[in-house]
Amino acid sequence: MSAARRPPIAGLPAGLARDRDDGLVAGVCAGIARWIGVDPLVVRVATVILSLANGVGVVAYVVAWLLLPAELSGDGAGAEAEGSRERAGELALGVGCITFGMLLLVRWSAPFFPDTLVWPAAIAGLGIGLALARAGDGERTRWRALTGRLPGNPAAALRAGWVPWLRVLAGAGLLVVGLGTFLASNGALASLGVIGVSVLATVLGGALLLGPWIARLAGQLGRERRERIRSEERADMAAHLHDSVLQTLALIQRHADSPQEARSLARRQERELRAWLYDDRRPAGEDGAPATLAGALDRLADEVEADHHAIEVDVVVVGDCPLDPGVEALVKAAREAVVNAAKHSGSPEVSVYAEVTGDRVEAFVRDRGKGFEPAAVDEDRHGISRSIVSRMARHGGRAAVHSAPGEGTEVSLTVTSAPEPAG
Amino acid sequence: MTRVFLVDDHRLFLSGVRAELAGRVDIVGEAVDVESAVEGIRATSPEVVLLDVHLPGGGGRAVIESVRPTHPDVVFLALSVSDAAEDVIAVIRAGARGYVTKTIGADDLADAVERVREGDAVFSPRLAGFVLDAFAGDLPAGAALDPELDQITPREREVLRLLARGYTYKEIARRLEVSIKTVETHVSSVLRKLQLSSRHELTRWATDRRLI
Numbered sequence: 003m004s005a006a007r008r009p010p011i012a013g014l015p016a017g018l019a020r021d022r023d024d025g026l027v028a029g030v031c032a033g034i035a036r037w038i039g040v041d042p043l044v045v046r047v048a049t050v051i052l053s054l055a056n057g058v059g060v061v062a063y064v065v066a067w068l069l070l071p072a073e074l075s076g077d078g079a080g081a082e083a084e085g086s087r088e089r090a091g092e093l094a095l096g097v098g099c100i101t102f103g104m105l106l107l108v109r110w111s112a113p114f115f116p117d118t119l120v121w122p123a124a125i126a127g128l129g130i131g132l133a134l135a136r137a138g139d140g141e142r143t144r145w146r147a148l149t150g151r152l153p154g155n156p157a158a159a160l161r162a163g164w165v166p167w168l169r170v171l172a173g174a175g176l177l178v179v180g181l182g183t184f185l186a187s188n189g190a191l192a193s194l195g196v197i198g199v200s201v202l203a204t205v206l207g208g209a210l211l212l213g214p215w216i217a218r219l220a221g222q223l224g225r226e227r228r229e230r231i232r233s234e235e236r237a238d239m240a241a242h243l244h245d246s247v248l249q250t251l252a253l254i255q256r257h258a259d260s261p262q263e264a265r266s267l268a269r270r271q272e273r274e275l276r277a278w279l280y281d282d283r284r285p286a287g288e289d290g291a292p293a294t295l296a297g298a299l300d301r302l303a304d305e306v307e308a309d310h311h312a313i314e315v316d317v318v319v320v321g322d323c324p325l326d327p328g329v330e331a332l333v334k335a336a337r338e339a340v341v342n343a344a345k346h347s348g349s350p351e352v353s354v355y356a357e358v359t360g361d362r363v364e365a366f367v368r369d370r371g372k373g374f375e376p377a378a379v380d381e382d383r384h385g386i387s388r389s390i391v392s393r394m395a396r397h398g399g400r401a402a403v404h405s406a407p408g409e410g411t412e413v414s415l416t417v418t419s420a421p422e423p424a425g
Numbered sequence: 426m427t428r429v430f431l432v433d434d435h436r437l438f439l440s441g442v443r444a445e446l447a448g449r450v451d452i453v454g455e456a457v458d459v460e461s462a463v464e465g466i467r468a469t470s471p472e473v474v475l476l477d478v479h480l481p482g483g484g485g486r487a488v489i490e491s492v493r494p495t496h497p498d499v500v501f502l503a504l505s506v507s508d509a510a511e512d513v514i515a516v517i518r519a520g521a522r523g524y525v526t527k528t529i530g531a532d533d534l535a536d537a538v539e540r541v542r543e544g545d546a547v548f549s550p551r552l553a554g555f556v557l558d559a560f561a562g563d564l565p566a567g568a569a570l571d572p573e574l575d576q577i578t579p580r581e582r583e584v585l586r587l588l589a590r591g592y593t594y595k596e597i598a599r600r601l602e603v604s605i606k607t608v609e610t611h612v613s614s615v616l617r618k619l620q621l622s623s624r625h626e627l628t629r630w631a632t633d634r635r636l637i
Binding site: 111272276279316318319320321351353355357366368370412 | 475506509550551552553557558561586590591592
């Protein structure tokens, strides 16, 4: 924790702090929202509504700004808020009720503003909140994907399915009702023509005045967000390099007297780093195990090289497909073939080539080692080739072993993969 | 001996290659970035340039593009640790006659230099894999492509697959019962298609990375 942070003020609830990372002005609303466990927008709308009631909201905001310690989001408290997210709807309702109550209270004690202004404004505010809110559980993730951390962006809402649509419509309806009520209560609906023009002129003027400023502000926010993403990426990369490359370099120094081991370590690291740098098309499954053929073959090469230091496994994959039982059997059979080559061929290199064409997956494991006479009795090698063949046969695939003394060995494996599920 | 120019921004790697190739080829010069490479190649007119794919100042591609108009006879062989298909293919399309990875052994490297000097194409298994990927699948409907350039023949595909499986030209020739010269013709033809076709732009890795 940074020393620059102000110590918590006595009597202040733990965890209540401003959230400068998520905040728009000083992070007061975002901080309170995080503490309660609702969307910042709920608190923001409540503040704005209260501001209409004799400016209570503004005063409360400034007081909170002075009282609450600043804190960046994302340390510990974030997880807490995540847990209470299921109750976000109820909590938002609660905040609404409190706002409503305070509104009544203010209206009672200091009736500066007429009902005809406060109530329509409250309804219109609710409408705006509804239209811009990004809450909603399954929806939230979609929103995240669409807008990053930008608060409400109606244009994006239109792309996110019918639920946001509905909400935007309902919100707009409430807004219109609020404005209509305001106009009607002033008896202005009759002379709407004149007032309409003047309102329109005011709105246009406001837009002209504030437009550039808002645009600049949005640009600045975007820049800051990009900067933040970049620094996060940099930290990720540093962490990765530390965990992998630096560790491996240290290991290699310690194994300097064993060239085989040092070489295998270097190769392994090379493959890993290369996959990390260039290959984002080899997704991993839930437990970190590879989820596709290409990933599984890379892993195979790593593992065999780690066990048999004298061998180099060169993997080339054309196309890719998800692992199903048939493809998994092919990978296992390929592994047996590679291990076999590492143990017996005497060749320093094994090539693994796999190709996915339509629903057919083929793999070839080839070495340029001493080879063997398939007919001759060599129980060890024979046993292994038999086990490869029968493993493939069990999954509706085929395997063939070609070898001749001095010519090296090639094992070819074929499997017809189950059709990929649509989508 | 073949006159060879080395271009690589890693001096350690340069000196390693120089030591390995000493006595097998005549190394006439070396450079560590695009500018000095272009100057050096123009000054020494080597037969073959061993060219790193990634270089400060525009990459190997920039070297080829600057040198080719003035010295069309210089042959380039790309040498890289890069595994990114689009980087490698970009250098090949700029005019390199082949691509080998930096882990290649000294004998194979000397052999590859000799082969590109004679006008053959040199495909490592990995490059063969990239090319198969680039020419995989059916042409998208409505794509205005040249069938002559944008498709490889079944025979060429067969040769590429054997290359990807780690076969040498000699082994491929024996297996397909043709002469080595025929295999070389197929490989050169694939190289030409790769350089002239726009097919590679439609491959998965190209669209994934929004190159088009």
